[in-house]
Amino acid sequence: MMISRRVWVSLMGAAGLASASSGALAQETVKIGMILPLTGPFTPIGKQVEAGAKLYLSQIGGVVAGKKIEIVLRDDGGVPDATKRIATELVVNEKVNVLAGFGLTPLAMATAPIATQSKTPLVVMAAGTTAIVDASPFIARTSFTQAQSAATIADWAAKNGIKKVVTLVTDYAPGIDSEKFFSEPFKAAGGEVLAQLRAPLQNPDYAPFLQRVIDAKPDAIFVFVPAGVGAALMKQYVERGMDKSGIRLIGPGDITDDDLLNGYGDSALGVVTAHLYSANHPSAANKAYVEAFKKANNMRPNFMSLGGYDGMRLITEALKKTNGATDGPGLIAAMKGMSWESPRGPISIDPDTRDIVQNIYIRKVEKVDGELYNVEFETYPSVKDPARKK
């Protein structure tokens, strides 16, 4: 193109044209449109992701390949319609180069067509169902899939004397994913699933579900509920004396979220979960991360924060690889196959699926220096999304 940049910009402005392919414009600033639930019931997710992303950006000084990185943060309140509208506005008006964030599966799904149409890379930093990365060839994920943790704990349970299990999940996509990807490998390993219970998303009282579990007399109850709800369930689990009657509580690590764990009190002690991250992960990288995170945010980082932290790293490293070129296909190609040492351990982006590959740890809640932590004691290395193996 022979027209100088300044002319280009004024032309665009005068015509009031909104170019959908933001990459066409050479910019000094790379804009990352970050959409997160920062109000409403899913606020904790949004805040953790935001804090992680901002921490990474501040650590690299906000500049990559000679370009300033700018986060354009927007709140969707956890409503898919809003996410979609905001994403459109960010791509068309703000001309962001990358879309990022997405606290829940429906939010990412609603936005996927926009990523495809505008050829804008979309980095999923929190949502966890398998189907997301298939929704657009421009999606990459730095969070996790529900199946990674669910299938890992299934394998561990079957090998550790747990024969009969009742599953209890929240009745929405990640819950159903968890139920499925726990039950299938667990049955294949010789285990028995006595009942599969689904509780509604808005469920004030878990008493009837837990009573049903008690009456079924399993060795363990597999639980997936969104992090915030986990506390009520944990308390009732203890209130009913289930911990003493020998029904163990297992599940993906959402229920023993680092962010909330201390509020549970000692009732959480001994709960075994499988997950991608614990604030207690014994590595130098993680110690530095936890310290910097606490200093900047006055809260503990949880697994959601890693999605933001590593997501920002993925975007900036991809920019380095393209020497600052911001065209969508180039960026997403640069992201494929990238690997690095995260505070959660070694991770990589699968070049075929653009989904994250990471270690899943088996952890037990223990008291460390007077605080509750998920203490890791077994590692399943480089777990690909098990939902995709077949």
Place this chain on the structure above:
Amino acid sequence: MLTILFDGVAYGMLLFVIACGLAITLGLMNFVNLAHGAFAMAGGYVAVVLANRYGVPFLLCLPLAFIASALIGLLLERTLYVRVYGKSHLDQVLFTIGLVFMSVAAVDYVMGSQQQFINLPEWLRGRIDIMGVGVGRYRLLIIVICGALTILLQSILSRSSFGAKLRASVDDARVARGLGIPVDRIFAITFAVGSGLAGLGGALGAEILGLDPTFPLKFMIYFLIVVTVGGTSGVTGPLVAALLLGVADVAGKYYVPQIGSFVIYTIMIVVLILRPQGLFARAR
């Protein structure tokens, strides 16, 4: 089986305490107060802060939560609510739903968005066996407190002179004023008591329902169902409705988990078809 019944009764009682304040403002004062859940949330947070930060014994937190919510209610009633009493129901709905959103944002700002957990004393945890029925201690406490409250409320409303004055003020404020009844003060007190009850329910419910800034929105539907099914002419209706719904919800989720969450809506629909004015209200 009996455990399910017991759990359902406790849950219903909890709903009742939170909702009966609403039944009073809605039914007796003819005021649509959708912000009722915000007062419940206020009580819950007062109890959590007192118990966790200042180590106040849990049983003392409950009356304090009542008083705090009642005072907030009184303050808002005198400054804001009093201006919308005479307005249409639509204005009242818009006004109070605005209050809900303000309370959500304010609590989020001050306390953070995470779930709050209340430190219960050791003797309230766990369960005891009564003739083979597993009874949660905390739920037993709820039933005892709520049962006592119900009797107290009912006797105040139907037997005391305050109750008589209140009913007179509601039926015809002008005539009541003419008889020398301090209508404004009676409304203020009633509103404060209603808010206080919500606060008490919120404090009691924090353990079972959970507590975070979206509480008033999350549970609005439950309070409204209780009041709708029970009718708004007294406390008996909401009580029976809350118990019915509590037991049906718990039993439904236990026996038919696939459709468990719809049971209370089904009951609501059936009741409203048979008795559109609510279970115990007289037809108008």
